[in-house]
């Protein structure tokens with residue numbers, strides 16, 4: 001077994017560099033998902049019926065097709081067809097972000113719907129426009145309520161990011177595989193990759209739980225009673 | 226000559242540092258209806274649950290029909306529980322089963338009866354509590370009084386020798402109490418042995434052959450309804466009885 | 478015309494073959510996964526202390542590590558200790574073990590949501606612990622776990638595409654081969670996407686049906 005220990009030891013800096021790549025992909029995708037997801041959610045709750053339908057379709061589309069298929073479609077298909085030159089790394093962030101925006105929009109939508117109706121009414125009674133009421137009253141509350149769902153989303157994207165190895169993004173999995181095939185220490189290296197993911201998953205979830213505590217409004221409960 | 230059917234000796238239970246039952250002894254004869262009264266926290270529910278070993282007593286022994294129950298022995302315990310029916314304050318009907326299935330499931334799973342036979346018996350028991358026409362309803366579709374009557378039918382279907390009733394009507398709206406009381410009264414008239422905790426002393430005194438006043442994990446005083454409600458010896462008993470008469474006295 | 482011929486003679490048969498393999502992956506994995514999930518869920522709530530700890534560890538590991546990594550361990554890793562699995566078996570094993578861990582979360586939550594009174598009532602009728610779990614608690618808990626478990630099955634359908642990465646050529650794999658040969662990446666992967674969309678949509682319709690069928694009057698209301 002010492003061979004495997006040596007192999008892991010040698011590969012560790014390389015793998016840890018990979019976890020930096022992984023984290024950038026994950027954070028990028030989450031931010032993209034957030035930026036798209038929030039307006040999608042608001043529009044799906046408050047928008048006109050046609051828009052709601054369209055957003056429903058968007059969500060259905062991005063939630064119904066595997067990540068791997070999207071990655072292939074965007075990287076090998078659309079990038080060539082549209083003649084844009086994007087790196088695998090960029091495509092990975094875009095695809096994970098688009099898929100996540102569909103999921104995140106449903107997290108936010110649930111949170112908005114769980115707010116008592118009075119909040120929106122009271123804001124309008126103060127003379128706020130709908131947009132202002134949404135931005136200053138509804139969303140600040142809804143975003144807080146979304147943190148548990150968000151932390152779940154983090155751990156999902158983190159794990160999904162390993163799939164981007166299929167495009168050759170130099171994240172943890174790709175590097176583990178690269179070293180494994182050269183040193184013939186497959187099992188130890190994949191296990192090492194697993195452990196790194198495990199640590200990232202639990203560290204991230206823990207961090208988001210701390211965030212949740214930090215932004216909690218005293219005495220505020222989700223049902224708003 | 227009365228025959229003792231259930232004997233409880235020196236049952237004690239503590240939760241952490243708190244002694245909830247401090248050596249309670251009780252003998253119940255065939256056909257008896259014993260009523261447990263006492264303030265909240267006196268240990269009535271705990272005593273009833275100890276009798277059925279839903280709560281494991283720390284000390285004490287229990288005999289049914291002259292046979293000591295060894296609850297550590299699983300098979301004995303399950304057999305014993307079949308013979309002791311339990312009625313809960315909040316009914317505890319099985320939420321995923323309709324009234325008929327609620328009554329039937331114990332017969333099928335525990336007594337090993339065949340389905341048709343069990344169904345026939347279940348219908349009969351539901352008829353006895355006046356719910357034949359509601360037998361396909363689910364718990365959520367029944368009123369509180371109806372739920373409690375189903376739970377009584379469910380217990381009766383096991384052919385219990387003793388029934389334990391823990392405030393069977395205290396979760397019910399006043400206008401629903403009567404229907405449950407009349408079922409219990411019928412049971413008593415047919416010779417069912419029962420121990421019941423209740424605050425409905427009007428009903429209790431009309432039916433009970435003994436009232437047991439509990440406080441702080443002990444039996445403080447016991448006697449006929451007349452003795453307890455009118456000539457109690459203990460000052461605490463008198464105080465409790467007058468308070469409770471004020472509150473629940475008229476309901477029968 | 479040429480296009481049409483290509484679709485008829487190349488694309489269609491290949492995709493049907495791939496689709497069939499996908500189904501063969503998905504069906505056993507989802508059934509096995511659900512079974513594992515229920516068992517592990519029960520252990521996590523009612524098991525003895527060591528069993529509970531073991532089940533919790535299993536879930537933490539399998540939920541914390543990406544499915545790709547798990548698949549790689551089963552297929553490329555195990556030969557290291559002289560265990561050889563076919564790509565298909567490795568995929569089914571990986572899918573079942575992973576989705577079982579996720580299912581168990583919903584099963585566990587549902588079990589914990591069953592009111593204590595239900596158990597007291599069963600015990601007071603003389604039910605044994607096993608009888609109580611199987612005829613009173615699980616039938617209620619499964620209904621409550623169903624929406625979550627259904628979602629998990631939808632995920633499984635999508636994740637079945639990862640079998641391609643351990644050389645089990647299913648729908649996505651066939652697509653990749655076709656596309657690499659013809660360079661029609663966009664078209665082929667749109668078709669593949671549509672196939673998955675159809676599968677996930679049908680599955681979620683079926684699952685909703687099942688949920689409706691199992692729905693009991695008022696049952697979902699008194700969650701505590």
Ligand SMILES: Nc1ncnc2c1ncn2[C@@H]1O[C@H](COP(=O)(O)OP(=O)(O)OP(=O)(O)O)[C@@H](O)[C@H]1O
Pocket residue numbers: 240245263264265266267268269270271272
């Ligand atoms: N599981 C438990 N853990 C700790 N303490 C308990 C538990 N169950 C009951 N107790 C305590 O035991 C005491 C007796 O409770 P019990 O429910 O038997 O009273 P009771 O006479 O039935 O009262 P009530 O009229 O309110 O039903 C109470 O002080 C209660 O707080």
Ligand SMILES: [Mg+2]
Pocket residue numbers: 269270271391392
């Ligand atoms: Mg009580």
